[in-house]
Amino acid sequence: MSDVYVLGIDMLKFGRFPERTVPQLGAEAALLALDDAGLTVQQVEALYCANLGQANGMVAQRLLREIGQTGIPAVNVANACAAGATAFREAWISIKAGLYDVVLAVGVEQMGRGLLGGAAPQGISTEGLLGSSTMPAVFAEAGMEHSRKYGTTFEQFAKVSVKNHKHSTLNPKAMYRYETPLPEVMSAEMIAYPNTKLMCSVNVDGAAAAVLVSERKARELGMKRAVRVKASVLTSDPWQERDLVMADINTCTRIAAQQAYEMAGIGPDELDLVELHDCFATAEILHYENLGLCRDGEGGRLIDSGETTLGGRIPVNVSGGLLSKGHPLGATGIANIYEISTHLRGEAGERQIEGARYGLTHVLGLGSACAIHILERVSA
Amino acid sequence: MSEARENTGPLPVVPFIKTSADGDAYLEGSVCKRCDTTHLGLRLACSKCGARDALQVGPLAKRGTLHTFTIVHRSFPGVAVPYVSAVVDLDGGGSIKGNLINVQPDPEHIAFGMPVEVVFGDALGRKDAKGNSYLSYFFQPASQGSSR
Numbered sequence: 001m002s003d004v005y006v007l008g009i010d011m012l013k014f015g016r017f018p019e020r021t022v023p024q025l026g027a028e029a030a031l032l033a034l035d036d037a038g039l040t041v042q043q044v045e046a047l048y049c050a051n052l053g054q055a056n057g058m059v060a061q062r063l064l065r066e067i068g069q070t071g072i073p074a075v076n077v078a079n080a081c082a083a084g085a086t087a088f089r090e091a092w093i094s095i096k097a098g099l100y101d102v103v104l105a106v107g108v109e110q111m112g113r114g115l116l117g118g119a120a121p122q123g124i125s126t127e128g129l130l131g132s133s134t135m136p137a138v139f140a141e142a143g144m145e146h147s148r149k150y151g152t153t154f155e156q157f158a159k160v161s162v163k164n165h166k167h168s169t170l171n172p173k174a175m176y177r178y179e180t181p182l183p184e185v186m187s188a189e190m191i192a193y194p195n196t197k198l199m200c201s202v203n204v205d206g207a208a209a210a211v212l213v214s215e216r217k218a219r220e221l222g223m224k225r226a227v228r229v230k231a232s233v234l235t236s237d238p239w240q241e242r243d244l245v246m247a248d249i250n251t252c253t254r255i256a257a258q259q260a261y262e263m264a265g266i267g268p269d270e271l272d273l274v275e276l277h278d279c280f281a282t283a284e285i286l287h288y289e290n291l292g293l294c295r296d297g298e299g300g301r302l303i304d305s306g307e308t309t310l311g312g313r314i315p316v317n318v319s320g321g322l323l324s325k326g327h328p329l330g331a332t333g334i335a336n337i338y339e340i341s342t343h344l345r346g347e348a349g350e351r352q353i354e355g356a357r358y359g360l361t362h363v364l365g366l367g368s369a370c371a372i373h374i375l376e377r378v379s380a
Numbered sequence: 381m382s383e384a385r386e387n388t389g390p391l392p393v394v395p396f397i398k399t400s401a402d403g404d405a406y407l408e409g410s411v412c413k414r415c416d417t418t419h420l421g422l423r424l425a426c427s428k429c430g431a432r433d434a435l436q437v438g439p440l441a442k443r444g445t446l447h448t449f450t451i452v453h454r455s456f457p458g459v460a461v462p463y464v465s466a467v468v469d470l471d472g473g474g475s476i477k478g479n480l481i482n483v484q485p486d487p488e489h490i491a492f493g494m495p496v497e498v499v500f501g502d503a504l505g506r507k508d509a510k511g512n513s514y515l516s517y518f519f520q521p522a523s524q525g526s527s528r
Contacts, residue, residue: 115456124506124514125456126393131465131477132452140450141467148448148492192465193451193487239428242447244420245477246467 004095005218005226006375008037011208011338014175014326017110018205022054026108027066029207029331033104034067037211038221041068044211045100048075048090050083050107050330063106080365081279082234083107084208084333089371091212092232101217107335108207109328115191116203136200136280137192138366142249143282144194146299152285154194156300158185160281161199161323163309168320170310170351175204175326185281199281204326208334210341223378227341230358231263231374237367249283252370253290253362260360261292264374268292271314271374272356273343275336277364278321288316291362291372310351318343318351336361337373344377390515393503396421397515398439405500405515406442409474410435418473442498443522444470451485460504468496468519482520495522 010032017025026049034040041064049060060074079086084107091103117127117134127133146152162182168174180188180198188196218226235256240248261267268291276291278284285299293314294302302308308316319325319339322332340359342348361373392398398408410419412426413434420440425432449466466480480496483489496519503514 115454117456123391123508123512124393124503125459128452128455128459128461128463129393129479129503129506129516131467131479132450132455132463134452134455136454137450137452137465141448141465144450144492145448190451190453192453195450197454239417242467242469242475244427245475246448 001096002098002215004092004229005213005215005378006210006229006337006341007213007218007221007226008033008035008039008211009209009338009341010036011173011331011335012206013173014204014206014328016205022051022059022108022110023062023066025110025205025207026051026059026063026106026209029108029209030063030067030104030106033209033211039102039211041070043102044070044072044104046073046091046094046103048077048087048103048105050077050079050087050333051109052078052080052083052329053110059108079369080367081277081329081332082363082365082369082371083330084335085337085361085363085371085373086234086333086369088210088212088334088337088373089232089234091210092229095212095214101214103212104209105212105334106207106209107331107333109330110205111203111328113203132192134192135366136195138247139280139282140192140195141246142286143280146282146286150297150300152300155182155186156303157194157281157285158182158196158199159303160278160284161185163303164278164317164321164323165198167310167318167351168324170349171320171325174320174324175202176320176324195280195282199323201279201322201327202324204328206326206328206331206335208331208338210334210337225345226378227344228376228378229373230376231260231372233260233263233372235259235370247366247368249364249366249368250286250290252368253287253364256370256372257291260372260374266358266374271358271360273318273340273353273359274314274316274362275319275321275339275359276316276362278317278323279327279364281323284316284321287362291360310353315353318353333361333363333371336363337375340375344375390502390513393514393516397500397517407440407476407498407517408437409440410437411473420474420476440474441471444468444496444498446480446490446492446494446496447475448492449480449490451487464490466519478517478519480519496520497522
């Protein structure tokens with residue numbers, strides 16, 4: 001089977017764009033990615049478009065009205081916060097299957113502000129009656145489970161936010177670009193202990209897009225800036241003891257990581273950088289272990305050591321992460337791939353990880369869906 | 381299993397709250413006869429092993445231990461905060477999430493693994509569009525000497 005390459009990829013600077021529509025935002029990212037690849041919409045053979053807010057709104061087709069209706073198959077993808085990575089993976093699969101040589105994957109989201117949580121059930125609202133189903137609370141409970149097992153502290157979780165906000169000062173495409181010292185993070189408004197407001201990802205609007213091509217096409221168009229997709233994995237959550245009352249964000253990530261390392265033929269030690277799903281500061285520490293960046297129980301020590309900071313052994317969320325770059329749900333998966341690709345191309349400017357060869361992206365959609373991609377630099 | 385009686389009282393806030401013939405509320409679960417997994421409520425097949433026609437329905441324990449929790453300080457409009465959102469492992473199997481009441485909403489006053497009991501009561505005065513009131517469950521620190 002053909003290897004698959006990212007030939008063009010880009011994202012909008014995340015922000016708030018209430019005056020534009022979802023298809024418009026997606027279309028802007030799509031054109032940026034096509035320009036990056038040096039291709040036009042006429043050469044695109046299929047489109048996979050991720051969006052949650054208008055999941056039944058035919059965003060992919062409406063996007064094509066903005067950039068050229070060529071009659072290609074257009075598929076709308078929803079998979080919680082893994083939607084963007086799922087669209088990317090569907091594009092990858094279609095090329096792997098030999099159906100197409102040039103496929104466009106887009107992720108786009110327009111979000112309001114405030115808490116994300118479960119849909120209101122029939123009858124009466126159960127929020128604050130049967131515990132909490134808000135995302136900050138759900139991920140706080142997962143973090144507290146880690147505290148229970150390993151003694152992880154509020155301060156250690158808070159350090160994740162300090163690190164990712166610091167990273168974002170170097171990323172011109174991040175929503176926020178200011179530092180948040182530890183005392184500021186810890187004394188910010190408590191949302192759901194131990195997650196303070198600065199330990200919750202930012203609801204923003206955004207879009208990201210990637211042009212994926214077959215090996216044949218990459219050779220034809222030029223490999224110089226191409227990025228090889230070494231592994232693409234998607235999992236759902238297998239049965240776990242408490243998974244009906246406590247979404248299991250760990251197991252599906254562990255399984256996906258194991259499969260991805262196997263597919264790529266490398267181990268976590270060979271990674272040069274990671275963009276993982278820091279939807280809440282608590283989650284990042286869990287995923288250090290889930291992705292094998294450290295041993296179980298050492299996630300707290302890893303953040304203390306500075307090894308995941310830019311310049312450390314295995315920098316994590318150099319983009320600023322969801323905590324500071326922002327988290328437009330459907331766009332996040334492709335934006336993460338953009339960040340890794342930019343480093344592998346040596347084009348990440350001030351935050352560049354020198355000589356980066358392998359990078360990993362991870363997203364987790366609660367419910368649950370986990371997508372992991374491992375990308376490899378092509379040029380010497 | 382008795383059928384739900386004529387609707388004279390509050391409605392269950394979730395389908396797995398049941399009321400026995402003598403009026404006592406309990407949590408209903410199902411246990412897989414093949415793999416011995418306990419589920420909260422009912423389902424078509426076992427979530428763990430996929431076995432069909434192997435789920436035995438019955439009441440779950442009224443005591444358990446605190447697995448994990450968070451203290452919610454910001455919620456949706458109209459929801460009183462702070463409160464403790466807790467995941468409880470029931471004695472004998474099954475896990476359930478709900479409000480832990482009658483404790484101070486402070487991590488210093490809540491211990492992982494602490495014994496809790498399941499109690500039932502009105503759903504904080506919440507009513508649906510038709511004016512129906514609801515019966516809910518809550519957790520509270522287990523009182524000394526209370527039985528399962």
